Each structure stands twice: as structure tokens, then as C-alpha cells.
Amino acid sequence: MRNTILKLLAIFFPIQLLFIYILKGFPDLVETYYSQSFFVYISQLQHFLTSWIPFSIGDLFYSAMVLIILGWLIKLIRRKTKSLKTMLLEAFAFVSLIYFLFHVFWGFNYYRLPLHDSLGISTEYNKADLLEYICDLIQQTNTLHSQLVSEDSLKVDYDFTQKEVQDLVFKAYQNTDNTDLKISYRIENLKPSLFSLPLSYAGFSGYVNPFTNEAQYNYKIPTYKFPTTMAHEIGHQLGFSKENEANFIASIITMEDSNKFLRYSGLTFALKYSLNDMYKKDPVLSGVLISDLHPGILKNYQEVQNFWEAYSGPVELIMEKIYGNYLKVNNQPQGIESYSYVVALLVNYYKQQSH
Numbered sequence: 001m002r003n004t005i006l007k008l009l010a011i012f013f014p015i016q017l018l019f020i021y022i023l024k025g026f027p028d029l030v031e032t033y034y035s036q037s038f039f040v041y042i043s044q045l046q047h048f049l050t051s052w053i054p055f056s057i058g059d060l061f062y063s064a065m066v067l068i069i070l071g072w073l074i075k076l077i078r079r080k081t082k083s084l085k086t087m088l089l090e091a092f093a094f095v096s097l098i099y100f101l102f103h104v105f106w107g108f109n110y111y112r113l114p115l116h117d118s119l120g121i122s123t124e125y126n127k128a129d130l131l132e133y134i135c136d137l138i139q140q141t142n143t144l145h146s147q148l149v150s151e152d153s154l155k156v157d158y159d160f161t162q163k164e165v166q167d168l169v170f171k172a173y174q175n176t177d178n179t180d181l182k183i184s185y186r187i188e189n190l191k192p193s194l195f196s197l198p199l200s201y202a203g204f205s206g207y208v209n210p211f212t213n214e215a216q217y218n219y220k221i222p223t224y225k226f227p228t229t230m231a232h233e234i235g236h237q238l239g240f241s242k243e244n245e246a247n248f249i250a251s252i253i254t255m256e257d258s259n260k261f262l263r264y265s266g267l268t269f270a271l272k273y274s275l276n277d278m279y280k281k282d283p284v285l286s287g288v289l290i291s292d293l294h295p296g297i298l299k300n301y302q303e304v305q306n307f308w309e310a311y312s313g314p315v316e317l318i319m320e321k322i323y324g325n326y327l328k329v330n331n332q333p334q335g336i337e338s339y340s341y342v343v344a345l346l347v348n349y350y351k352q353q354s355h
């Protein structure tokens, strides 16, 4: 009986691969029947089961998975009772099951309609469009910065606890009057990661556990980064699996909020991506634009950079490689590079709003 189940699961794996391969050609169907329908219900069930628990159940689940894999490896090396064939069958069945659960609970969202299609905006923009967008962002950011500090040279300090920022970001999602994004966030399910220290070394601010739909954030990052990080992870929770789309949602939700600190995090977040993009197109111009920013704003950027530098090392490079491959496997062929696609969304969304 046990062997039959294992065999069925193992055979199921290539069938799943084929199914996903075909599904990539039908983003409309995924959008309608999965992302806007099945996923909405299944994620509500996940939130109902895990949101009231103060720590991350998903992190425990990951720890258990690591233990199971280690146990399997030890058995493989010692191999006394089971044949190699049985052990490989077990491994295949395990991978097949995890792969199945990953997709049913969250992963099919990778194959939904691209956000620019849902929003009805283009992905094309030229340097003049980008320049106009950046100038507007710089003006807004400088004005807001002056309201938050007494001198241009001071960085903005975030005197909030994690929980306070968490609640502000949750409220931002609840109160948003943006009808373009189809946001329906009802249950707060955001937790500090049990793995925050290793995450810091790996260069990660947070992640969503697809099996439990809990959003975890790295509680060691500077508080100034909490709003956009949390908003990004909630974006993932809502079914925007792709990095660039979660970044876009995080920018819009925080930039449009009434809280000034959230807006400051959001504006500087969008600005950073836009300036990086301008740097690729025209490094001299990007330098001129940066010099327009209040020095205190650069200090907030510096604070974040210092944080990551304190933890940088070989682990970060290895993780970047692994995560880059993960993104490629999951329908984001440009890998980590695709992060700049967020600028295409921001510039064109802004253009649509202002005309």
C-alpha cells in the first residue's frame, strides 16, 4: 500500500511538470480560475489557520523539512534496511508532493496575467518619461523629508516598534482606495522570521511561506525599511508572486497612504529603483538628479547599505545565485535582474494617472 502511494506520487511529478509547461500559455485562465478565485479561498483558509499563532508555523514546517531531508541522507549513507531503489522512490514522491502543494497553495500565481496587462498599461517608456517621473518623486520626497526633520542634512528616524509598523502597513492595505489593484487584505498575518540572522547574511528582508501563506520579515533590518518590506511581503501574500509586481504594489500602497513615515519609505523605495534605472541609461544625469536630493535622504539610503554590508560575504553571493535560479524556474527568466521591471510599471502607471 505504502509503495503504491509512493509510486503514484513519483509518476505524478512529470505529469505536473507537463501541466505547468502547458499552463504557461494560458495566463487568462490562471488569472480567472486560480488567482481571482480558488487562491482567494485557499489563502483565507490558510490565514484562518495560522494568523492567530504569534510565531511562524511555516518556519517550523521548513525546519521539519530540513530535518526530514537530513534524516533521509543519513539513512541513504548507512543504508541497512532499505534498498537504494526504495529510497529514491521516497525522494521522488516527497519532491512531487511538495511541488504539488507549493503550486496549489500559491505557486500557480506565477503564471497569472502580468500586472501591466491587468492594469491596462504599457511596459514601454523612454528616458524623458523616466526623467519626468524621477523629478516628480524627488520633489515629493524632498518636501516630505522637510516635514519629518528639522534640517535637510538629517536622516529620518523611525521611532516605532515592529508591531506598530506592522499595524500601520496592515491599515494601509485595509484603507487603500486604489481600485486598480484589486486588494482584499482582511487578516493580518505578518510575523518576524525565526531565521532573521541567517536571512541577514543571505541578503533577504523577508519571504512568504507558500504552504501557510504567512509573511515573514527579517526583524534585524533598519526600521525605515520595515514599511516597504512588509508591504512587499503582503503583496506576495495576496497572490502577486513575482518580485517586481510585489515591489510595485508595495510602492503604491505606501506612497498613497496618509501616514508620512510610510509615504517616505515608499517614495524613497520607488526613487531608488528609478534612479538605478536612470543610472543604466545615463550615469551623469542620474548623478545630477541624486545631487538634488536632501543629504538627509541619502543618509537613510546609507543606513540600509551599512546594514547589508555588515552582513555581506560569500553566503550572500551563493544565495543570490540560488534565488536567481529559483526565479528563472518560476517564470521570471531575467532572475534577480527583473527587479528593474518595477520601474516600467511605476512610470507607466504614473503616466496613466496624470493624463
Ligand SMILES: [Zn+2]
Pocket: 207, 232, 236, 242, 243, 246
Ligand atoms: Zn519578494
